[in-house]
Amino acid sequence: MPGTGSGQAGPGGEQRAPAPTTRRRLLGGAGALGAVVGLGALGAVGAGTGTGTRPGRRATDPRSVIPLWSATVAYDSAEQRALVGGRSPQLPLDPGTRFGSELAPSSPARARAEEFLQGTAEWQGMLRESLGDLPALLDLAGSALWDLWVLTDELPAPVAGWSSSWRYMWPRDAAFCAAALARIGHRDTALSVLEHLGSLQARDGWFEARYDPATGRAPDRRPRQFDGAGLLLWAASEAVPPEGEEGRDRALERLAPLITRSLGTLHRCTSGGTGLPPVSPDYWEVHEESVTLGTMAATLTGLQAGARVAPTSAARRTAQQAARSFTALCEGTFGTTGFQRYRSGGGADSALALLDATGVHDVAAPAQLLSLREELARPGGGIAPGASWREDGVSWTPSTSLLGLALARAGERTAALEILTWLAEHRTEAGSLPEKVLFDGRPAEVAPLAWTAANVLLSLDVLARG
Secondary structure, X not given: OOOOOOOOOOOOOOEEOOOOOOOOOOOOOOOOEOOOOOHHHEXXXXXXXXXXXXXXXXXXXXXXXXXXXXXXXXXXXXXXXEEEOOOOOOOOEOOOOOEEOOOOOOOHHHHHHHHHHHHOHHHHHHXXXXXXXXXXXXXXXXXXXXXXXXXXXXXXXXXXXXXXXXXXXXXXXXXHHHHHHHHHOOHHHHHHHHHHHHHHOOOOOOEOOOEOOOOOOOOOOOOOEOHHHHHHHHHHHHHOOOOOOOOHHHHHHHOHHHHHHHHHHHHHHOOOOOOOOOOOOOOOOOOOOOOEHHHHHHHHHHHHHHHHHOOOHHHHHHHHHHHHHHHHHHHHOHHHHOOOOEOOEOOOEHHHHHHHHOOOOOOOOHHHHHHHHHHOEOOOOOEOOEOOOOOOOOEEHHHHHHHHHHHHHOOOHHHHXXXXXXXXXXXXXOOOOOOEXXXXXXXXXXXXXXXXXXXXXXXXXXXXXX
16 A cells, blocks of 8 residues: 555565564754755655455464665765665765765756755745744654655656655555645646646546556556546646636646546546446555445545536536535445445545545544544554554554544644654654554655655645644
8 A cells, every 4th residue: 555555565574573672763853944045954755565455364463574675765976866774775865865975066966956945945934934833843844845856856757665666656646746746835846747647547537556657658467546537636626726826727728638537537437426436446456346435535536626627617517516426425335334445344444534635524524534543553653554454563654644634634633743743753764754664663664655745745734724
């Protein structure tokens, strides 16, 4: 998952856990949000593996250990992104950046980062004004900005991570990244990301599970995933300027193919919101035999978004009606069993957070969101993707940060702050947000992860504006 949507390599080769270690020290200042006066002013995110289990599968060792493959990603002296720390080579870094110390001061990468950070200056100022009494969260914001930048820089769309199996563009991960880019001051970059993904969309409106950023083609034969259409349509509604603002018409024109095809396939595949969407893998990235809550949530958020960005008033009215019908369908099917992973059961699923995280309120009650923290709790302090996920003691930061975003947008400020504080305390020593956190609090597997970084930035944005 995380993106549960990410690489194929799962926690294979896990070893029996040694005695818990003390919590590692975060680099001092690795992410301080101050005035943008240089690259050091700001310090140090479908992505993950499909390792879910079907209900009833035998539990595994709750103290599993997964290595940390990298502590961060940074540009080395050859101007190439490199995995740094963990099981990857060590590389001395400029404090609070994603640059090797030997990278030339005149490096184009440094200039691009400076431009990126300058573009977020207004957003940073808003955070300092609103959250200045929470320095750990300002530091976290710096980490997330650097993580999102290094996984987006010079690419047509953000990749999920930089490890080989994660170095692809997942539509779902990219949707959240685009929404975050639009919020932090890089609306045009967000529109370019969505425009590019729209160019890869099949004629029937579906998306592949992931794409190679160099070729624009699927790197393997994993099944297509239906949630991409709905989530990218939502991201489009986040990236397009609001009604009455300058640039809205031009943005809608740029995204017209993506919006039209995505909304068309949601209507066609749900009979105008009256039928269940197709069975498809979701962010767990495992074979499915029934429609999942994640696919339902992505479909509903896409229909609601379509009502905001459809090209004509008639199309908007049609989308509104479809969204109302699909809301009733969702409540009358998944809602009757408490919004579990499947219509007939399967236990709690962190996909419930997709609803409020994408602005779909009044479907799941806030109490149901709050209960996910307990139902899916892992000993390290985060949550698992679902109740039927393997019992390995591992917290997944995409699911945990998605819940934080949902709680923030649902008005549950205290609970959202608790999750963000936990994320801030469980970064790598280089300051990056990892994909996983072990039972004893150690970061594990991939770092940084674009989806987690995007969720963090979106959550902070909501809290600062709220």
